[in-house]
Amino acid sequence: MGARGSASPIDWTGLGDGLERERFDALQSFMLVAVVAHCGTFLGRDDVLSWWAKSFFMPPLALSALVGLGWRHAKPYCVMASLAVMSVWLVMLWPTFANHTLLEWSILLFLVLCLGDAELGLKALRWLVAIVLFHTGSQKLVMGHFFEGEFLAWAIAVEANFREFFGLVLSDAEIARLVAMGGRLGTGPYTTTDPMLLVISNAVWIGEMGLAILLLVPKLRKLALWGALALLLGIELGAREVIFGCLFSFLLLMFYEGRKAYALWPVLAGLQLLAMLSLYLLPGLRLN
Numbered sequence: 001m002g003a004r005g006s007a008s009p010i011d012w013t014g015l016g017d018g019l020e021r022e023r024f025d026a027l028q029s030f031m032l033v034a035v036v037a038h039c040g041t042f043l044g045r046d047d048v049l050s051w052w053a054k055s056f057f058m059p060p061l062a063l064s065a066l067v068g069l070g071w072r073h074a075k076p077y078c079v080m081a082s083l084a085v086m087s088v089w090l091v092m093l094w095p096t097f098a099n100h101t102l103l104e105w106s107i108l109l110f111l112v113l114c115l116g117d118a119e120l121g122l123k124a125l126r127w128l129v130a131i132v133l134f135h136t137g138s139q140k141l142v143m144g145h146f147f148e149g150e151f152l153a154w155a156i157a158v159e160a161n162f163r164e165f166f167g168l169v170l171s172d173a174e175i176a177r178l179v180a181m182g183g184r185l186g187t188g189p190y191t192t193t194d195p196m197l198l199v200i201s202n203a204v205w206i207g208e209m210g211l212a213i214l215l216l217v218p219k220l221r222k223l224a225l226w227g228a229l230a231l232l233l234g235i236e237l238g239a240r241e242v243i244f245g246c247l248f249s250f251l252l253l254m255f256y257e258g259r260k261a262y263a264l265w266p267v268l269a270g271l272q273l274l275a276m277l278s279l280y281l282l283p284g285l286r287l288n
Contacts, residue, residue, distance in 0.1 A: 002016070007129075010120070010123050010124065010127070010192070011055055011123065012163055012214065012216050012218075013122075013123045013126035013127055013130070013215075014123050015122075015255075015257050017257045017258065019257075019258070019262075020118045020119040020122050021118045021119075021185050022084075022259070022262065023122055023254060023262045024111070024114075024118035024121060024122060025075070025118075026262040026263070026265045027107070027111065027122075027125075027250070027254065027262070027265075028068070028075050028076070028079050028111055029068070029069055029075070029265055029269075030250055030265040030268065030269050031079065031082070031104070031107055031108055031111065032064055032065040032068045032069060032075075032078060032079065032082060033065055033069075033269035033272065033273065034104060034243070034246075034247050034269065035082050035086060035104055035108070036058070036061050036062055036065050036273075036276075037243050037269075037272035037273050037275065037276045038100070038101070038104065038243055038272075038276075039053050039057045039058050040053075040058065040273075040276035040277075040279075041243065041276055041279060041288055043058065044191075044279060044280055044282075049092075049093070052092065055229050056085075056088070057085055057088075057089060060081055060082075060085050063081075064079075064081045064082045064085075065078070065079035065082075069115065076112075076115050076255045078125040079108060079111050080112050080119050082108055083105070083108040083109060083111075083112050085105060086101070086105045086108055087105065089101065089105075090102065090133055098158045100241075100243075100247070103132065103247070104247070106128060107125065107128075107251070110125050110128070121155055122194055122254060125251070125254060126215070126254055126255060129215070129248075129252065129254070129255075130213075130215045130216055131212070131213035133209075133211065133215070133228065134208065134209050134212035134213065136205075136208050137204075137206070137207070137208030137209035137210075137212065137247075138205075138209060140204065140205035140208070141205050141209070145204060146201045146205050147201075147202065148191050148192070148201075149191065149192045149194075149197045149198050149200075149201040150189070150190045150191060151201070152166070152197060152200070152201050153178055153190035153191060153192050153197070154183060154190040155238070156170075156175065156179070157178040157179045157181050157182055157183045157187075158180055158182065158183035160286065161198070161238060161239065161240045161286055162174060162238045162239075163179065165238040166238070168198065168238055169197070169200070170192075170194055170196065170197060171194070171238045172237060174192060174197075175195055177178060178190070178192075179262075182271075189193045200234075203280060204231070204235065205232075207227065207228075208231065209232045211224045211227050211228045211231065212228075214227075215228065215255055221255055222256075224255075225252060225255050225256060228252050229249060229252055229277075231265050232245060232248055232249060232252070233245075240273035240286055240287055240288065241273075242271060242272065242287045242288050243272045243275050243276065243288050244288075246268040246269070246271050246272045246275075247268075247272070249268060250264070250265060250268050274287075275287045275288045276288070
């Protein structure tokens, strides 16, 4: 803590509602399921990673989830086991692993390091969420492929998910023009004069950076939280990354005071498992 009348930066993300221990426990439960759902997306592939997922990753992750959710006193040790498996996962894929994998690993690490201090762990986690959100926006700013809608135009050309979503706001002629280029080498430029696409494209990086900062301001936190959740929903309507969407939604809900938010963890975890199963049962849905 800082001097009397002031607070250190780590305290900026404190909620002070006396529910941090319960939130911490809910996050442990959620993460035990989240890593199982993520690992499950690799099982149907025909490559080395799929073999490792079936033979090494999935069995201990699934066992940790079952034991941790069924036996409360074993949950911290199950989180440790999941962290160990995820650590091997990262080493194997280094440096080509997805950002989502690193985020999951980081959350598990926080949960393990802060077992004795749930309040400190959640304050640090909220900082991590704000930093990740700000970083994603700053990446788009530095790369510059969102100013004129270039990235979204390219995504429309190559991804059916984005075509279906942006087909609601773009003209058929504009969609057809982008699809005709098909994302092939030498095609382009992937630009557009459609004002709606330009507004959406720039709103993404501005929203990510701005909302990340506002999450650190207690008086504006609730407004920023709803804004961040709405932005995430909009992004996921195009990307359809349900497993990551549920993960980051739950992390954002760690900013919400009261019991209602963290009590949603079984719903979001269940959606992740359904998204994993959909890859095998209903692949046409493209939910992840």
